[in-house]
Amino acid sequence: MPSPYLLEHARYFVTQQSAAAWREGTGAPFAVIDPDTGDLLASCGLVTIDRVLDSAEVGYWTAPWARRRGVATRAIRAVSRWAFESLGLRRVVWQARVGNHASRLVALRAGFRVEGYLRMADDGGDGWVGALLPGDPMAPVLDESVVRRARLFNGPQPVLAAKGGLRLRPLEPRDLDALVDACRDPESVRWTTVPDPYERANAEDFALRIAPLKWVRGAGVVYAIADTDGAWVGSIDLNISAEDPFVGEVGYLAAPWARGRGYTPAALAALCDWGFKSLDLARIVWRAHVGNVASRRVAEKVGFAFEGTQRAALAQRGERRDAWVGGLVP
Incomplete structure (x- = not known):
């Protein structure tokens, strides 16, 4: 994502990039909307679709005003379920930069099995990688310590x-x-x-x-x-x-x-x-x-x-x- 993120970046993503991904079958981005107000809460979708492997990568972000409400977890479950049932995919992959404990916690709550590290070629940093398969439980019960640690390590090291x-x-x-x-x-x-x-x-x-x-x-x-x-x-x-x-x-x-x-x-x-x-x-x-x-x-x-x-x-x-x-x- 560009930084700083400008209006033209949003306009391009919504009007060109997203539409092209749907049209060409290379991705499937969704807006996540509050059903009562229509306000945008998040975006979640398949950022890549590989029809050779019948695999896709999920991506998501949550607006600051919608965080800590389970929005991203529910959205990734819905998108993953749709990918398996409607697209017939065999695997959904999640990736995040090492240290993004908030994203990792969302993936764990949605049933993804975090399986290791992936070297990131674009900036040299490492990434976490996990996968969800059809039939995997999408609402596992996480030990409360997993949640507390994710929130702890997502912040600065305490003195x-x-x-x-x-x-x-x-x-x-x-x-x-x-x-x-x-x-x-x-x-x-x-x-x-x-x-x-x-x-x-x-x-x-x-x-x-x-x-x-x-x-x-x-x-x-x-x-x-x-x-x-x-x-x-x-x-x-x-x-x-x-x-x-x-x-x-x-x-x-x-x-x-x-x-x-x-x-x-x-x-x-x-x-x-x-x-x-x-x-x-x-x-x-x-x-x-x-x-x-x-x-x-x-x-x-x-x-x-x-x-x-x-x-x-x-x-x-x-x-x-x-x-x-x-x-x-x-």
């Missing part, structure tokens, strides 16, 4: 307060120098999976691409631990398990100059509390290489119960390492 005046905030460019110094520390290299040697490019990739993308995808969160002056003194992350969405796993790295001050236990306690309350997690896992006593002490201070040793559980620069494992429950 969390931790004991001692610490803040957990997103990583920023100003953190890069400190991050490089911390990741070059021999103890960091020994006990974590940071690249060795650790270059500034590694820090830039982690802080400016990997960390924000984790939030955008809804896969977890990465935080900078900031002291009372706002300076970076460590990093901490919480990853949602792909196998069990009610299980998370934490990891953390303390700056050498900030160790022994209680910063990491305070940050870990704040992050776990947020994970239980905001993500509805039922269990949070901690793992560390066997022998990493400092990491184990941090976890146990927060209440993690030591559960044992996993053989060859962690990869570190091409080798498998045994891991200690612990768990925390609400």
Whole structure:
């Protein structure tokens, strides 16, 4: 969609593009209208139709004044049902840019099975892709946590307060120098999976691409631990398990100059509390290489119960390492 979207764009879509799609059989756009007032609420339709595969892609948008009313969900169900029954299609595909959790939630509510990622050739970004087949239930019962998470990850990453005046905030460019110094520390290299040697490019990739993308995808969160002056003194992350969405796993790295001050236990306690309350997690896992006593002490201070040793559980620069494992429950 053009940005900014102008009147001429709307006029072209309505008077030329939509009419041509219907005439040529390449698409089927619909207006979604309030039955009582006649006001436009949304647009929903098939943006492409592939008669070779008997497949189509659905697209939709909702006017700001009609959002959070179930308009898009009902519209996509109606269009999909019509596509199967009237056009004889075998599949309806949904796509959205990774991070568009509102669109993803609509698709899930309409019965689409979100099946993976699709590289977007036009701008290099990734997209989510899902499909609906004839006979799939179009009104599945979603766990309330799915709805809450979609709304959470659709917004900005929150800043969390931790004991001692610490803040957990997103990583920023100003953190890069400190991050490089911390990741070059021999103890960091020994006990974590940071690249060795650790270059500034590694820090830039982690802080400016990997960390924000984790939030955008809804896969977890990465935080900078900031002291009372706002300076970076460590990093901490919480990853949602792909196998069990009610299980998370934490990891953390303390700056050498900030160790022994209680910063990491305070940050870990704040992050776990947020994970239980905001993500509805039922269990949070901690793992560390066997022998990493400092990491184990941090976890146990927060209440993690030591559960044992996993053989060859962690990869570190091409080798498998045994891991200690612990768990925390609400």
